[in-house]
Amino acid sequence: MSEIVFYNKNGTAIAYSQDGQHIYTFTGKPVAYLYDVSVYSYSGKHLGRYENGWIRDNKGRCALFTSEASGGPVKPVKKVKPIKSVKQVKPVKSVKSVKPVKPVSSLSWSDLSSENFFYQ
Numbered sequence: 001m002s003e004i005v006f007y008n009k010n011g012t013a014i015a016y017s018q019d020g021q022h023i024y025t026f027t028g029k030p031v032a033y034l035y036d037v038s039v040y041s042y043s044g045k046h047l048g049r050y051e052n053g054w055i056r057d058n059k060g061r062c063a064l065f066t067s068e069a070s071g072g073p074v075k076p077v078k079k080v081k082p083i084k085s086v087k088q089v090k091p092v093k094s095v096k097s098v099k100p101v102k103p104v105s106s107l108s109w110s111d112l113s114s115e116n117f118f119y120q
Contacts, residue, residue, distance in 0.1 A: 006055060006064040009113040011076035014064060028085035031118035033093065044094035047120060049102065060103035061110035063117045073107050
């Protein structure tokens with residue numbers, strides 16, 4: 001599997017996944033993981049969904065995008081990726097919260113289009 005880089009609405013690289021499951025910030029902090037199409041924090045909170053190259057918040061708005069993202073708002077020009085720090089140890093995954101009802105996908109950007117997405 002090739003690396004997935006997640007960019008915000010300004011084109012800044014925010015996070016990445018090397019295995020298609022665990023998401024890290026470029027400082028090496030494990031912040032979330034993918035389970036089916038859902039994005040969960042390690043504390044078990046449902047953060048949003050990952051579909052068609054977009055991570056959408058729980059309201060259906062676009063928070064982060066990948067190079068392969070299709071649909072959604074106009075993507076900005078991507079900035080140079082920062083250098084990755086050494087990965088920290090992943091925390092134990094807590095019990096996942098109940099996945100909310102899937103919202104209608106929006107063409108709007110989320111207010112959480114940054115690292116804040118992972119700390120909601």
